[in-house]
Amino acid sequence: MTLRLLAILVAGLSLCAETSEKVPDVGAIWATDWSAKKLDQVMSLYSPDAVFFATDGGRFAGASTIRDFFQKTLATNDPTIHMRRVATEQSGKLAFETGEYRETIVSGGHSSDFEGHYLLVLRNQSGRWLIAEQMWTGGPAHH
Numbered sequence: 001m002t003l004r005l006l007a008i009l010v011a012g013l014s015l016c017a018e019t020s021e022k023v024p025d026v027g028a029i030w031a032t033d034w035s036a037k038k039l040d041q042v043m044s045l046y047s048p049d050a051v052f053f054a055t056d057g058g059r060f061a062g063a064s065t066i067r068d069f070f071q072k073t074l075a076t077n078d079p080t081i082h083m084r085r086v087a088t089e090q091s092g093k094l095a096f097e098t099g100e101y102r103e104t105i106v107s108g109g110h111s112s113d114f115e116g117h118y119l120l121v122l123r124n125q126s127g128r129w130l131i132a133e134q135m136w137t138g139g140p141a142h143h
Contacts, residue, residue: 023095027083054136078106093124113141
């Protein structure tokens with residue numbers, strides 16, 4: 001009986017250690033890789049079943065669909081984005097990150113500035129915090 005209790009205690013401590021890891025600033029990582037047009041690194045931040053909501057109301061479900069959308073976007077645009085995390089909260093294997101962003105996009109020699117807010121829903125999978133859902137708001141920057 002004592003051995004079984006010890007096994008349960010060790011399993012419980014392992015679960016706590018796995019889920020109490022501090023949530024990294026995923027938005028800052030995403031912004032650095034996006035601005036450098038490092039699509040593989042950007043996509044490594046997503047769970048396979050992730051959902052991406054664009055500012056225009058578009059919904060892209062699944063990592064391969066998101067990758068296709070991002071690849072087409074990066075093919076014709078040169079983005080520079082800065083994301084600032086405002087809040088993050090964690091409960092077990094789920095967490096969220098919310099913040100503000102400012103982005104400059106150069107397309108066809110024309111530069112446009114955008115700003116708004118973002119929300120990331122994160123899920124801890126095998127010790128890594130991955131984006132399960134991502135949502136953007138915003139539009140042209142007001143100077």
